[in-house]
Amino acid sequence: MTDDRYLELDFTDDGPGFPMTRRELLQLLGSGIIILFTGSGAIAQRAEGRRGQSGEGLPGDFNAFLRVGEDGRVTCFTGKIEMGQGIVTSLAQMLADELDVSLDSVDMVMGDTDLCPWDMGTFGSMTTRFFGPALRAAGAEARAVLLELAAEQLGTPVGQLSVEDGVVFDRASRNRRVSYAQLAQGKRIAKHLETPPPIKTPAALKVVGKPTTRRDALAKVTGAAKYTGDIRPPGMLYAKILRPPAHGATLKSVDVSGASEVKGAQVVRDGDLVAVLHEHPDKAERALSKIKAEFGPSPLSEDDASIFDYLLKVAPEGEDVSRGGDLARGGARAAEVFEKTYLNSYVAHAPIEPHTAVVQIEGKKTTVWASTQTPFGARDEVAEALGCPREDVRVIPPFVGGGFGGKSRNLQVVEAARLAKLAGKPVQVAWSRAEEFFDDSFRPAAVVKITSGITDGGEIAFWDYHVYFAGSRGGEHFYDIADYATVAHGSGWGGGAHPFATGAWRAPGNNTNTFARESQIDIMAAKAGADPVEFRLKHLRDEKMRGVLTAAAEKFGWTSAKPSGGRGYGVALGIDSGTYVATMAEAEVDQRTGAVQVKRVVCAQNMGLAINPEGARIQMEGCVTMGLGYALTEEIRFRGGEILDRNFDTYQIPRFSWLPQIETILVEDRNAAPQGGGEPAIITMGAVVANAICAATGARVLQLPMTPKRVVEALKKP
Amino acid sequence: MEEAVRFTLNRKPTALTVDSDRALLWVLRTDLGLTGTKYGCGAGVCGACTVLVDEKAVRSCALPVKQVQGKDVTTIEGLAQNGKLHPLQKAFMENDALQCGFCTPGVILTAYSLLRANPRPSYSEIAEGMEQNLCRCGAHKRIVEAIQAAAKEMAGGS
Numbered sequence: 001m002t003d004d005r006y007l008e009l010d011f012t013d014d015g016p017g018f019p020m021t022r023r024e025l026l027q028l029l030g031s032g033i034i035i036l037f038t039g040s041g042a043i044a045q046r047a048e049g050r051r052g053q054s055g056e057g058l059p060g061d062f063n064a065f066l067r068v069g070e071d072g073r074v075t076c077f078t079g080k081i082e083m084g085q086g087i088v089t090s091l092a093q094m095l096a097d098e099l100d101v102s103l104d105s106v107d108m109v110m111g112d113t114d115l116c117p118w119d120m121g122t123f124g125s126m127t128t129r130f131f132g133p134a135l136r137a138a139g140a141e142a143r144a145v146l147l148e149l150a151a152e153q154l155g156t157p158v159g160q161l162s163v164e165d166g167v168v169f170d171r172a173s174r175n176r177r178v179s180y181a182q183l184a185q186g187k188r189i190a191k192h193l194e195t196p197p198p199i200k201t202p203a204a205l206k207v208v209g210k211p212t213t214r215r216d217a218l219a220k221v222t223g224a225a226k227y228t229g230d231i232r233p234p235g236m237l238y239a240k241i242l243r244p245p246a247h248g249a250t251l252k253s254v255d256v257s258g259a260s261e262v263k264g265a266q267v268v269r270d271g272d273l274v275a276v277l278h279e280h281p282d283k284a285e286r287a288l289s290k291i292k293a294e295f296g297p298s299p300l301s302e303d304d305a306s307i308f309d310y311l312l313k314v315a316p317e318g319e320d321v322s323r324g325g326d327l328a329r330g331g332a333r334a335a336e337v338f339e340k341t342y343l344n345s346y347v348a349h350a351p352i353e354p355h356t357a358v359v360q361i362e363g364k365k366t367t368v369w370a371s372t373q374t375p376f377g378a379r380d381e382v383a384e385a386l387g388c389p390r391e392d393v394r395v396i397p398p399f400v401g402g403g404f405g406g407k408s409r410n411l412q413v414v415e416a417a418r419l420a421k422l423a424g425k426p427v428q429v430a431w432s433r434a435e436e437f438f439d440d441s442f443r444p445a446a447v448v449k450i451t452s453g454i455t456d457g458g459e460i461a462f463w464d465y466h467v468y469f470a471g472s473r474g475g476e477h478f479y480d481i482a483d484y485a486t487v488a489h490g491s492g493w494g495g496g497a498h499p500f501a502t503g504a505w506r507a508p509g510n511n512t513n514t515f516a517r518e519s520q521i522d523i524m525a526a527k528a529g530a531d532p533v534e535f536r537l538k539h540l541r542d543e544k545m546r547g548v549l550t551a552a553a554e555k556f557g558w559t560s561a562k563p564s565g566g567r568g569y570g571v572a573l574g575i576d577s578g579t580y581v582a583t584m585a586e587a588e589v590d591q592r593t594g595a596v597q598v599k600r601v602v603c604a605q606n607m608g609l610a611i612n613p614e615g616a617r618i619q620m621e622g623c624v625t626m627g628l629g630y631a632l633t634e635e636i637r638f639r640g641g642e643i644l645d646r647n648f649d650t651y652q653i654p655r656f657s658w659l660p661q662i663e664t665i666l667v668e669d670r671n672a673a674p675q676g677g678g679e680p681a682i683i684t685m686g687a688v689v690a691n692a693i694c695a696a697t698g699a700r701v702l703q704l705p706m707t708p709k710r711v712v713e714a715l716k717k718p
Numbered sequence: 719m720e721e722a723v724r725f726t727l728n729r730k731p732t733a734l735t736v737d738s739d740r741a742l743l744w745v746l747r748t749d750l751g752l753t754g755t756k757y758g759c760g761a762g763v764c765g766a767c768t769v770l771v772d773e774k775a776v777r778s779c780a781l782p783v784k785q786v787q788g789k790d791v792t793t794i795e796g797l798a799q800n801g802k803l804h805p806l807q808k809a810f811m812e813n814d815a816l817q818c819g820f821c822t823p824g825v826i827l828t829a830y831s832l833l834r835a836n837p838r839p840s841y842s843e844i845a846e847g848m849e850q851n852l853c854r855c856g857a858h859k860r861i862v863e864a865i866q867a868a869a870k871e872m873a874g875g876s
Contacts (some may be wrong), residue, residue, distance in 0.1 A: 084818030084855045217811040220819030221803070221826060222795035223754020230753035236747075282744040283737075331779055352758045352766055352854050401756075401820030402854045433759040512741040618860065625856030648852060650765045656845040659858045 004104035032069040032184045033149075035142045065117060066095065068146065072166050072181025074099055074106045076135065079119025079376060080109040080127050083400035083407070085678045086615040086627070087127050089215045093611055094132055096207040098139030098199060099146075101162035101180065103207055110213075111375040111397035121374035123405055123504055125577035125676025128611055132674055135521055136199040144197050149183045197469025202609055202670045209670065211614030214306030216399065226398045228356040229430050231369040236358065236426040237266070238281035239419045240288040242274040243435060246298035247500045247641030258290030267291075268422040275419055277427065285432075298641030300499045307445050307499075308343050311469055314497050321472040330483025331461025334453025338523055342450070342516035344470075344686070344704035345635035346498075347443040347505055350653055353401020354436040355414040360426035364388070365421040368395045370413045373403045382417045389486050404626075405504035409441045434646040441503030442636055444492060446470035448516035458528035460539055461578040467513060469497060473578055474510030474683055477517055479539040485649035489620065499641060506623075507679035509672075510576045511630060515704055516685030518572035522694065532571050532691065533558055544606050544669075548582040549573060551665050556584040566591070567599065568695025572687035579607040580667075583684035585660070587692035589699075591715060596632055596693060598658070603681050604665035608672035620664045627685025629654045635707050725786045727752075728796025738784035743767045745783045746793060754794035754823045758852070765851035768824035769793050775831035794823035797830070806830055806868040815864035817855035825851050829865045838869055 067075045076095055082088040090707035092106040099106075109115055111122075119131075142164065150168035151158045154176050162171050168183070170176035175517065201211075221223035244251065251274070256267045259276050266277045276291070278284035302310045331337075357370040359382070366386060372378045375395040381392035400407060416429040431439065447468040453461040463484035467475050471492025492509040493502055505511075525535035533553055540546050552571075553559070563569055567588045574581050586600040601624050610616045633652040637644040645651040664681075686704050694700050699714035724733045726838045727750065736745055746752045746769070755778055758766030762777040769778045770792040771785075806826050809815070816822045825848070832839060832847035839847065844862050855859065 084816075086817070213811060214814060214816070216819065217814070217816065220816050220822050221794075221807040221810045222798055223752070223823050223856065225819050226753070227756075227820065229757065230747075232748075263850065280740070280744060280748050282740055291754070350854055351818070351820070352764060352852060353818070354758075399819060402818040404854070430757070433761070433764075614814065618857070621859050622817060622856030625858050626854065648759050648760050649761065653852060653854060654858070655852070656858055656862070658849040659845060659862065660857050 023107070031186065031188050032067050033142060033145055033187055034067045034190045035065055035138045035145070038408040046632055066135075066142060067520070068099075068142055068180055068184050070181060070184050070186070072105065072179055072184065074101055074142075075109060076106065077109045077112075077116045078131065078135070079111060079113075079116045080122045080131060081373060081375060081397045082399055083122065083373065083403040085619065086214060086612065087122075089212055090128065090615055091132070091135060092215060093207045093212060094136050094487060095139045097205045098136050099143050099166075101166040103212065103215075105166060112394070113375050113379045113396075115386040118376050121377060121402070121408055123373050123408055125201070125507075125579075125679045128674045129578060129676055132611070133199070135229070137197065140197045140199050144185050145189065146180055149187075150178050153178055171427060179479040208611050208612060209609065212612050214615075217585040217651070220399075223224045227353055227401050228358060228369050228371045228398050229353070229428065230446050230630045231358045231398060232428070233358065233360045233426040236360070236428055237277040237279055238284045239275045239277050239416065239422060239427050239429045240284040240287065241429065241435075242291060242293055243438060244295050245642060246295075246300070247438075247643075248298035249295040249641060250298045252294045252296050253291040253372075254291065256291050257289040258292060261290050262287035266423070268419060270418055270422055273415065273418060277419065277423055277425075281428075281430065300641040302499055303639045304345060304637045308447050311445060311447055311497060315468045315489040318466060318489040321486040321488050322476050323485045324481075327462055327464055327483050327485055330481075331453060333455050334461035335456045336527055337451065337453040338520065338527070339451045340449070340520060340523065340702060342448040342512075342519065342702050344446055344512050344515065344630075345503070346445045346638070347630050347634045348437055348440050348636055349402075349404045349406030349443075349505060350436070350440075350648075350651065351402030351404060351406060354431040354433060355407065355439075356428070356430040357410075357413040358426060358428045359416040359420040361386070361415070361420050362391050366393045366417070368393060368396055368413060368417070370395060370410065371400045371407055372397055372413060372500060373400070373405070373407040374410065377408070378413045381410050385414045386418045387423055404506045405508060406440055409501065409503055411439060433648070433664035437636070437651065438643050439501070443505030443508070443511070443630075444498055444502040445471050446512045447514060450520045452520055452524060454524050454528050458530055458535075460524060461492065465514070465517070467509075470512035473508060474513040474574060478545060478573075478575060481539065482543050499638070500643075506626065507576050507683050510574065510679075510683040511627075512704075513626035514572065514574040514683040515686035515690065518574070518684065519690050519700070519702070521689045523700065526694075536571070536573065538622055544580050545573060545575075545582070547602040548580045548606050548667050550603050551667050552582040552584050555604070555663055556602040556667055558584060563696070566696060568692045568697065570688045570690070570692030570695055572684040572691060574680070574683040576680040576683050579605055579675040579677065579680035579683050581605050581680050583681070583688045585688040585692045587689055587696055589693055589696045589711065591697060594711035596689065596706060596708075596711060598628060598660040598692070599688060600661040600663075602663045602665070602690070603684075604667055605681055606667040606669050607675045607677055607680070609670050609674045610666050610677070615664055616666060616677045619677045621662050623679065623681035624662050624685060625654050625659065627682040627708055628660075628689070630660055630704060631686045631689040631706060633707065635705050721784070723783050723787055725788060726790045728792055735771070739782050741779050742769065742781045742786060742791075743778040746778060752793050752795050756820055756823060758821070758824075759839060763776060763850070763852075764821070765824040765828060766821050768851070769825045770827055770831060773831065773834055775828045778802040792827070795824065795872035806833070806864070809864040809868035809871065810861075813860050813867055815857055817857050821851065821853045825853065825861060829861075829868070830837045833865070833869055833872065837873055839865070841866075867871045
């Protein structure tokens, strides 16, 4: 749980607060059978485990509910949002199974802060692990209520009833039957779940565990899917905001008179917030370009090369993440000592949909549509900005066009709220790509220093691990090492050390930590003259990890295949969000230019029960592909407060020509609880490519991304 | 300059009086209410705004609307005909070739243009043809598979 607690601390959580009374809620939902799920028993303990130091977490009242309507349809109301990770499908699968209804009869209402119970946010691969059990329990309870009603109506004991496809029947006489729709007819039953009924055993699941086509696919291939930028309440104006040229630069003077050259443009100002509004976004942008502004110099002086020394200089004292044995004893056993420093630069989230928000204020009521991973956070931020009670603010997240952690910060939502208030009309703020690169909360630049040693016998003698500013997630090793310390200096969010905002980036911290750890393991294996897989197996007791490694090695043909000239094989292991990952890759390196092409990736994952195996594989493929970016090209270059990469022409994300042959393996573990799926497979990508480059060329690259220049430099080193 | 611009949009004659230097993307999205075409970068480097002009993929964020005068424009909303999905749309659904879906309209229309020029592309020809379309979710593998599947179906049907 350490990792999640860590995650939570870095997101500002506000406590539970449901905007309506139970009575108002039930009126809104209309007739039918409604299950409110209360946090108690085993699931409350899980929720407890999620609470941060603020003492606030899931609402104590209820955190999930669903309705069985008079039409027999099941509607799930959840504070989670869909941003491509596929929970609109997998959550519906869970409900379909617990209720014995077809997947088609389940509707999902997601992230609407007026309709859905409070939720911290959609990140950290937590939906399936923590929300899933609550949802399944609510489904099981709804089924129990429906069975009771059916027993009464049919005059048959509950024990004699079964359900198929939303129809309850008497097993002794199948024509004695009644549908969920009939049972819900004219009913208004709200059941507050106290003790969760047993959920189904893995063997009884029919929908869960089966590959299922995405439920949002049709809307997304026809252009019908609505994202925030597609929302346009009557009278809405598009806003373009005056931005400083560099972080830390403050506005000295501004002459807005030029904006009037564009017909219909309206300039609004609130302190440093200067914006142009227009009924067309492109005209707002044109008007903004006519505004003359003078900014003071940025006080920031670091750049993308100097930042690492700076971070080490300002790093706070370390805190133990874990420690065992005695480092001095281990050091004395070492025949060979390795002291390495690993670096990684700032990385952008770069979702293809930039941050967007629409705010409409009508009398007391404010309605917000936003591309956000934290709709309830957005609601509270808007309430604060407008100085109104949060009950008066409703956030509705349409489809989100990619988040990756970057849409947990709601800057654009607050901007839209302030501007809507100033304008007295609905306003849309949609960041340009340049704004997206400027105001992103980057994955933090970080440093890892490892000193480790091996004995004469090729065993790891000690492990002294210090991570600076990536945080502890994924920092702990899982090898059989008696004398070790894992120490984190600063959190993954930097606490003011970084020149600009930083935040969670798909598997925050773990990409950095896994890159460093798995590179160091390979360095030691090479010196010990051992095969990297054998060396790992020799130091692994954890059966789950051995299982994924063996599965990957078999599929890859690690021992049997030999790479051809200029190519090398790499391996890397990691754990994230409860899921175990082993990845192998074949890379080809052009020794003259330093260009790297990853040819093949095999990724094995043990995530417990996979709710939607196809969805899980898709997430793994996405992780592998996206991970090539931070491994090979992605870094934000900056000088002082100025961000030099402002679009996709210089900031290179993975493209079709990069695509390796990707093979995914889900190591079957149906009886184990479901674990995270959206992030784990990305964590190994830096290390597996680094290790493959080294296998191909002998060059050890210690800095992410492994650009051609860095590969060539590493090749020159003895 | 405000002028009348006439073109065929999703098989329907369309006329509007508009500042004809404005980018087609914004005219489609705000004047004509077709929001399936997306803004991703504003510089023609990501492909989210791709539409078909006379059956060829074009970046609408960099195209003044006057340049489609008299031409035939198709957006993602116009790809299905009479309620029947195009084979590419079906293949994208069946092959799970999308995640967040934001790049999907542009990706599908670029693939349409690619298949029109080369009905049976090899794997590397698909990769080359799609190279300038960005997908951040990493759906590339399934996108290539979907394009291959659609090519096969379209060839079978002709």
